[in-house]
Amino acid sequence: MEAELTSDIARQPLTRPTEDYLKAIYQLSNDGGLVATTDLALVLGLAPASVTGMIKRLSEQGLALHERYRGVRLTHEGRRIALRMLRRHRLIEAYLVGFLAYTWDTVHAEAERLEHAVSDDLIERMAQVLGHPIFDPHGDPIPDAHGRFAEFVHVPLADVAAGETVTIRRADTRDDGRLRFLAAEGLVPGTVVTVIARQPYNGPSSLEVGGERRIVGHELATMLLCSRGT
Amino acid sequence: MEAELTSDIARQPLTRPTEDYLKAIYQLSNDGGLVATTDLALVLGLAPASVTGMIKRLSEQGLALHERYRGVRLTHEGRRIALRMLRRHRLIEAYLVGFLAYTWDTVHAEAERLEHAVSDDLIERMAQVLGHPIFDPHGDPIPDAHGRFAEFVHVPLADVAAGETVTIRRADTRDDGRLRFLAAEGLVPGTVVTVIARQPYNGPSSLEVGGERRIVGHELATMLLCSRGT
DNA sequence: ATTGAAAATTAGTATGTACTAAATTCGTTT
DNA sequence: AAACGAATTTAGTACATACTAATTTTCAAT
Known part of the structure; x- marks a missing residue:
């Protein structure tokens, strides 16, 4: 259903901003719905007017569809590229953690730059030495070379x-x-946690983690996505 | 004598073209002499007029010195950056060959893009896992973090x-x-070669390489730099 | 239905880097 | 010394991307 991420359709090389916009649009529209100019501007750290201009260019290139005053969404081609960037970003993160002793809090910035510079060849070599991982160090799924990836609830x-x-x-x-x-609290992907108590009104949760007692505030507890069971 | 390659003097981030020009100027002026606009244009694959414009900008930034109608050379700061790029380029090549099964004929293009994207941190991590190599896969010396490197005749x-x-x-x-x-001919850095015969008029050389007999044309023989003895 | 605030777009501008075509300078040859 | 060809620079333009300020559109509240 999805085109090859490494499709070799002859196309002018994409600029770095183009790749960043496509990735951001993709990530802001999980459902494939419209993404607001302001949201995009916020995520990219740009003025809304700049975003409007870029969206126009993306539309002309057939990478996005612009509904004026309503928002943007990606075309198939735009989504293909966004997924390609996501694969790159996450594989690079996995590689840096796996082979160059990066920690999960430092990989993001590095991957953000490298994802635009590596070749498809290098990406696949990294995937290979990593054993074709399905998740990056944060637990985010890594799309395969066809843009497909596991979705979990x-x-x-x-x-x-x-x-x-x-x-x-x-x-x-x-x-x-x-x-x-x-x-530092040991709350990383793969860890089994038992909730001992929960305070109401966005209060903290008491946890049992590997025999130890831990407390996490509501904000962080919101960001830790879990599956039931061990 | 040379400033730190990883100097943290506050300066606006350099653009990719800027880094490319500085590296090219450095490489075209081994002796530190003037580099001609045309030579630079040739090496960079640009029109001479474009090079003139960029040289002007480099001068304004204090990275190069322009003698109108005569050529450019680098300032200390420009040379510092050029050496930093050279270190990056060559360490990346060494890393790709050492850890990701690249061959010496394929690393150049990849390093050419990556050298602009990696952080100093990543470069030093690569250097570390490589054991701080002094030469890249082509035998080119890798400047250290201070911009110093071994020069051999x-x-x-x-x-x-x-x-x-x-x-x-x-x-x-x-x-x-x-x-x-x-x-394929086994003529790589580290190989010991005995010259059996040399034909005049830019003719080929007959070699003995690891017990085998080989013939190399003059053009390639020019590109293989050797030290006397085994 | 009107209005007002929020969101989005347009208009006009700046910056970096490239181009072509035209003009200038340099250095050598006569 | 003059003149010519090669090298270089200038002039003028284009494109991608960003900005601010001004304008327009949308939508919800009255």
Whole structure:
């Protein structure tokens, strides 16, 4: 259903901003719905007017569809490229952590630059030495070379009832401070956690993690996506 | 004598073209002399007029000194950056060959893009896992973090007299076809070669390489830089 | 139905880097 | 010394991407 990520259709090389916009649009429209100019501007750190201009260019290139005053969404080709960038980004993160002793709180910035510079060849070599991983260090799924990836339904730790035992699968933040804190608390993908108690009004949760007692605030508990059971 | 390659003097981030120009200027002026606009244009694949414009910008940034109608040379700061790019380029090549099964004929293009995208941190990690190598896969010296590197006087294989035994130290071409051919013939850095005979008028040399008899044309023999002895 | 705030777009501008075509300078040859 | 060809620079333009300020559109509230 999805075209090859490494399709060799002859096309002018994409610029770095183009790749960034496509990735951002993709990530802001999980459902494939319209993405608002303001949201895009916020995520990319740009003025809304700049985003409008770029969206026009993306449309002319057949990478996005612009509904004036309503938003953008990606074309098939645009989505193909976005998924290609996502594969690159996440594989690079996995590689840096696996082979160059990066930690999950430092890989994001590095991958953000490298994803635009590596060749398809290098990406596939990284995938190979990593054993074709399906998840990156944050638990985000890595699309395969065809743009397909596993989708799981996860529950935020903040929504897990007291008494339940879950496994952390994904950390939904890129903020390095938060990531460092979570790692220090042992709250990383793969960890099995039992919720001992939950305070109401966005209060903290008491956890049992590997025999130890831990407390996490509501904000972080929201970002820890889990699956039920061990 | 040379400033830190990883100096953290606050400066606006350099653009990719800027880095490319500085590296090219450095490489075209081994002696530190003036580099001609045309030569630069040729190496960079640009129109001379474009080069003139860029040189002007480099001068304004204090990275190069322009003597109108005569040429350019680098300032200390420009040279510092050029050496930093050279270190990056060559370490990346060494890394790709050492850890990702690249061959010496394919690394150049990949390194050419990556050298602009990696962080100083990543470069130093690569250097570390490689054991701080001094030469890249082509035998080119890798500047250290201070911009210093070993300079050796080498003899082109084409100038080696019959009967002499030399060790190949460096292949002075980036052309992938030529590099592939040389590798297939076993003519790579570290190989010990005895010249059996040399034909005059830019003719081929007969060699003895690891017990085998080989013939190399003059053009390639010019590009193989050697040191005397085994 | 009107209005007002938020969102989005247009208009006009700046920057970096490239181009072509025209003009200038240099250095050598006569 | 003059003149010519090669090298270089200038002039003028284009394109991608960003910005601010001004304008327009949308939508929800009255």
